[in-house]
Amino acid sequence: MANSNQQSSIKVYLRLLKYVVPYSGLFAISILGFLIFASTQPMFGYILKYFVDGLANPDASFFAAIPYLKDISFFVDLKLMHVVPLLIVLIALWQGIGSFLGNYFLARVSLGLVHDLRVSLFNNLLVLPNRYFDTHNSGHLISRISFNVTMVTGAATDAIKVVVREGMTVIFLFASLLWMNWKLTLVMLAILPLIGLMVTSASRKFRKQSKKIQVAMGDVTHVASETIQGYRVVRSFGGESYEQTRFLSASNSNREKQLRMTKTGAVYTPMLQLVIYSAMAVLMFLVLLMRGDASPGDLVAYITLAGLLPKPIRQLSEVSATVQKGLAGAESIFEQLDEDQEVDHGTEERARVSGRLEVRDLSFQYPGAEKPVLNNISFVADPGQMVALVGRSGSGKSTLASLIPRFYHHEHGQILLDGLDVEQYRLRNLRQHIALVTQHVTLFNDTVTNNIAYGDLAGAPFEDVRKASEAAYAAEFIEKLPEGYATLVGENGVLLSGGQRQRLAIARALLKNAPLLILDEATSALDTESERHIQGALDEVMKGRTTLVIAHRLSTIEKADLILVMDQGQIVERGTHSELLALNGYYARLHARDFVEVDDLVAEPDA
The missing domain is CATH 3.40.50.300 (P-loop containing nucleotide triphosphate hydrolases)
Structure with missing residues (x-):
């Protein structure tokens, strides 16, 4: 299982690094910068050898012991007291150049990566099917674009910065130590397996905790987003204290999970330092024991270089947390990017359609639902005709309206626009023929x-x-x-x-x-005056255009050429307004109730 997780992590990380490929030139410059930076670390340590040796004899020649240079009078005349301070300044300048190249160009890669991932996620949202938005709340989707992406760049760029800079520093330091005294240096290598074990154990915890933090952050965004969007409802129904409690709970949950991760790091880092410094203590004992004929400068340089090792080793061990956070974020991002896009198997395109709509034996059931929302629906709407769908809430009217522009896919029955099933049109072309309100x-x-x-x-x-x-x-x-x-x-x-x-x-x-107009409760928010004016406008607009109207207020659809009365996903009555009233059935009862409610509203002010 652990091996499977490891393979999964490597797979996610390699996929993440593909986003760095367009910035490979900038990335190479930054790595070169970090290599320059890392090379200066042993230089600073080793210069101390000459400084300590120079305390006894500052006028000694710096290059006297170096082959090829000891015979050139210019170099022989250069004294330790002149060369050592100058070299320190030159090394610092060299290190500064490396640091600038590394940090600046990596920042360009990092910001480019954040931008690319955010754009990919946002563009992906535009092609996901409706059902994805039905099952994912907006807060978590926004959190993924804003919060998770920044964590991912930590794994893709910041972690690499630490690995290259500190990794090369460790390699350069170890190479210098091996060159100075290989026996003592091998003693230090004995602690590496223990460090590796500690890093692996901490990595698993960081990954698990990071996933929980991301979910908790999504909850915080979700609650805040809902409250901001629905602030009028919150205030009019006195929901302030409820929303405060809800946000407090989400924020507390996020804080506790963040604290757990911080606690893991706070315990893990000192333990690692203890192991490293214990090894340093053993090393210093051995240096004193086995000093041999080494000069004080050699010993100080060796101890100094060995003393520089714990910091980069600790930073390398801490990079695991950054990588694990990033991988947890990357998993959620790739999970969305891997979602199936809105299906478009259509191949037909038509510049213009007349708008004839025919529905044949249409049945539809939402994925995971127990029973169908629509059952054997059939009707025809010719160009210029107005077809109205009426019925109680939940009878399937809006679902039918959503199937025509293919917001959902039907598997049973047909929806034909100008004799061609809507599934055969290219999606974009189909929706160009439909206007929806x-x-x-x-x-x-x-x-x-x-x-x-x-x-x-x-x-x-x-x-x-x-x-x-x-x-x-x-x-x-x-x-x-x-x-x-x-x-x-x-x-x-x-x-x-x-x-x-x-x-x-x-x-x-x-x-x-568009030749096909769908009005789904389009006049529900209008006052009677506005509705009357719009009804007049719609009468003009509907000429030569197929109109499908869904309405609770039956007064808006009395002029319809065909009224379909729906109940529990089935058409229970059909006909014109006068025909349905004459039937004295389901529609007549709805109509009577509708006008009783309207009469009550009109009578109310006089009461």
């Missing part, structure tokens, strides 16, 4: 014009935008806004009333001028 209007924090002329409609002539607004009875309130059509509407149109938002959505659908 739902009860839940989505507006963007942009101008009125850009909200009406959105997506494929962007760049539409202003005159067309204005005509669509007039037809949707929206022009009168738009022209009264501070900046007219250039007014920003706020997040999801928060600066507009419910009726105004709905009219903008209808204007957007009218501007699209």
Whole structure:
């Protein structure tokens, strides 16, 4: 099992490193910088040998003992007291160049990686099927883009920085120590298996805890996001204390999980240091015991170089935590990126369709649901006809509306648009023929014009935008806004009333001028006055266009050419308004109740 996890980690890490490939040139420069930095560490230690030896004789020649240079008078004349300080400055300058190259170019790689992953995740969200959003809350999806990505870059770039810089430092230091005294250095190597064991054990804990932290962070984002979006409901129903408790619980859970990880690191690091410094103590004892004929400078240089080892070794051991956090984040990111995209097996494209809609023996069941939502639905809507779907909530009306633009895929029965099953159209082409207005209007924090002329409609002539607004009875309130059509509407149109938002959505659908218009409770947020005006506009718009209307308020669909009465996923009655009233059945009861409710509302002010 451990081996399987290890293979999985390597697989995830290698996949992550593919995102670094476009930045390989910058990455190579940064690694060169870290190599330069690492090479200076033993230089600083070794220069002490000359400093200590120079204490006894500062006028001694620095190069006198070096072959090829001892016969050149210029080098022989250079004294220890001159060369040692100069070398320290030159080594520091060399180290500074290496540090700049390493840190600056790695930062460019890291920020590029964050950008690429965020863009990949966001673009991926745009092609995921509806069911993915049905089963994943927005808070966790946002947290993945904002929080998890930054953790991943730690594994892909920061960890490599530590591995290269500190790893090469350890290698250079060990090489210098072996060259100075290989017997003593081999004693130090004896502790490496113990360090390896400790690192492996801590890695497993870090990975597990990091996954829990990411979930907890998603909960925090989710609660905050819901509260911000629904602040009016929270305030009107006195939900402040409930939301405070909910957020406090999510934040506490995140804090506790973060503390657990910090505790693991806080215990693990001193234990590792104890092991390393215990080895150092043994080494110092052996140096004193086996000093032989080495000069004081040799011994000081050796101890100094050995003393420089614990810091990079400790940092190398701590990189495991960074990698494990990153891998946990990468797993959640790749999990989303590996999700099946919205299926599009369609091959047909049509520049324009007449809008004839035919549904044959359509049945549909949501994945995981116990019973079908739709059962053997059949009807035909010819161009220019208005077909209305009525029935109680949960009868399947909105599901039927969602199947036509293929937000979900049907397996039983057919939905034909101009004689061709919707599954055979290319997805984008199919949706170009359909204009959809739902009860839940989505507006963007942009101008009125850009909200009406959105997506494929962007760049539409202003005159067309204005005509669509007039037809949707929206022009009168738009022209009264501070900046007219250039007014920003706020997040999801928060600066507009419910009726105004709905009219903008209808204007957007009218501007699209699609042959098939679906109105799913589209007039539910409108007052009676606005609804009457829009109904008149819709009468004009529906000419030569197939319209599918879903409504609770039956007064909006009395002019329909065909009314389908639905109950528990089946069509229980069909006909025109007058035919269905004459039947005195299900529709007649709905109609009577609808008008009783309206009469009650009208009578209320006089009471």
